[in-house]
Amino acid sequence: MRILSIVGNRPQFIKSAPLSLALRNRAEEVVLHTGQHYDHELSQVFFDELGLDPPKHRLEAGSGSHAEQTARMLPGIEAAVVEEKPDIVLVYGDTNSTLAGALAASKLRVPVAHVEAGLRSFDRTMPEELNRVLVDRVSSLLFAPSESAVSNLENEGITEGVHDVGDVMLDANLRLAPIARERSQALELAGVEPGGYALVTVHREANTREPALGRIVEGLNALEEPVVFPLHPRTAGAIESLGLQLAGHVHPRPPAGYLDFAALASQARVILTDSGGVQKEAYWYAVPCVSLRENTEWVETVATGWNRLVGTDPAAIAAAAREAGPGSDHPPLYGDGHAADLIADVLCTMEHA
Numbered sequence: 022m023r024i025l026s027i028v029g030n031r032p033q034f035i036k037s038a039p040l041s042l043a044l045r046n047r048a049e050e051v052v053l054h055t056g057q058h059y060d061h062e063l064s065q066v067f068f069d070e071l072g073l074d075p076p077k078h079r080l081e082a083g084s085g086s087h088a089e090q091t092a093r094m095l096p097g098i099e100a101a102v103v104e105e106k107p108d109i110v111l112v113y114g115d116t117n118s119t120l121a122g123a124l125a126a127s128k129l130r131v132p133v134a135h136v137e138a139g140l141r142s143f144d145r146t147m148p149e150e151l152n153r154v155l156v157d158r159v160s161s162l163l164f165a166p167s168e169s170a171v172s173n174l175e176n177e178g179i180t181e182g183v184h185d186v187g188d189v190m191l192d193a194n195l196r197l198a199p200i201a202r203e204r205s206q207a208l209e210l211a212g213v214e215p216g217g218y219a220l221v222t223v224h225r226e227a228n229t230r231e232p233a234l235g236r237i238v239e240g241l242n243a244l245e246e247p248v249v250f251p252l253h254p255r256t257a258g259a260i261e262s263l264g265l266q267l268a269g270h271v272h273p274r275p276p277a278g279y280l281d282f283a284a285l286a287s288q289a290r291v292i293l294t295d296s297g298g299v300q301k302e303a304y305w306y307a308v309p310c311v312s313l314r315e316n317t318e319w320v321e322t323v324a325t326g327w328n329r330l331v332g333t334d335p336a337a338i339a340a341a342a343r344e345a346g347p348g349s350d351h352p353p354l355y356g357d358g359h360a361a362d363l364i365a366d367v368l369c370t371m372e373h374a
């Protein structure tokens with residue numbers, strides 16, 4: 022079995038780590054990095070920390086409008102598919118790199134396997150939602166993290182090739198979070214104590230412009246505890262260019278590596294975020310989450326009471342953060358930490374089918 026894996030963004034490097042490990046000795050995997058994320062803190066740090074092999078193919082898609090960025094990836098992915106002749110092209114999540122990988126492979130009639138299939142926020146104003154729908158439509162193997170993701174696919178008439186395997190992010194999380202708490206000095210460096218701070222991430226397109234970003238900052242400025250705020254470069258740029266002022270208790274930090282972020286997230290009193298991955302991680306750490314969004318594709322985190330959707334209203338953000346507490350119960354969500362093995366099993370059985 023010859024697999025070409027397409028990665029390009031921070032969460033994809035993380036998601037690929039457990040699967041690359043599970044495929045080692047069982048399949049030939051070649052990795053292509055689209056270059057969508059290129060700063061050291063958004064890219065190389067994850068290869069170093071997670072022990073990932075350097076990608077064989079590196080494109081330089083960089084930043085730009087959605088169409089421009091996606092288009093810049095296509096010729097390089099197409100060339101790699103032609104050169105590598107994979108049995109399957111593996112794509113992760115819902116970013117423009119995911120879409121480009123799925124599009125290039127399906128046009129060459131190479132089967133696509135989608136890890137994190139079936140997620141839906143039902144909000145087509147999000148660029149990611151379009152990517153999810155389009156990628157699932159052209160995928161032959163759909164690795165869903167939950168029953169609700171399987172139902173979403175069923176509702177769109179997609180039932181062939183669907184496997185409910187859980188979430189590869191949980192695999193990474195279970196393996197690395199305990200090490201992170203032992204080794205990371207991120208809390209000391211941020212000057213905070215376990216359980217004594219809020220952790221915040223913001224990077225969604227809609228939240229990094231006005232009026233949303235100003236409202237989020239106003240909400241954070243109204244909190245009464247230290248706020249650790251690792252800044253995605255787009256958010257850092259927007260705060261500066263819009264002239265937004267962070268209050269003294271809000272500590273801007275560079276983007277964290279995986280281990281530092283795991284240490285910060287697992288020991289926060291509350292997490293405020295518009296990230297998809299961070300909502301799940303908050304749940305797995307049993308840290309209450311306030312989502313700076315009106316909807317989520319990770320609906321189970323809300324249904325169990327551990328995650329509240331508040332959007333960008335400053336008063337609602339401050340109130341939800343203040344009141345944040347444990348949910349009603351804490352059932353296991355998104356698998357049992359063996360999603361990568363299950364995916365590798367399916368991929369490697371295909372070969373003998």
Ligand code: UD1
Pocket residue numbers: 030031032057058059060063084085087115116117118148149224225226254255
């Ligand atoms: C992208 C994904 C998003 C995912 C996120 C993970 C899409 C449409 N969006 O969002 O789904 O949640 O990655 O983190 O694919 N920039 C830098 N350095 C970098 C990369 C980006 O400074 O290494 C800045 C540039 O100004 C760029 C902006 O961040 O224009 C946005 O980057 P982009 O990759 O387009 O989107 P993300 O917000 O990172």
Ligand code: UDP
Pocket residue numbers: 031032035222224251252275276277278279280282283295296297298299302
């Ligand atoms: N993350 C990180 N450092 C940070 C912020 C997030 O390592 O400063 C990790 C986080 O632990 C999670 C992943 O990045 O595993 C989530 O990625 P992101 O929020 O960029 O994208 P999304 O999940 O929304 O697609």
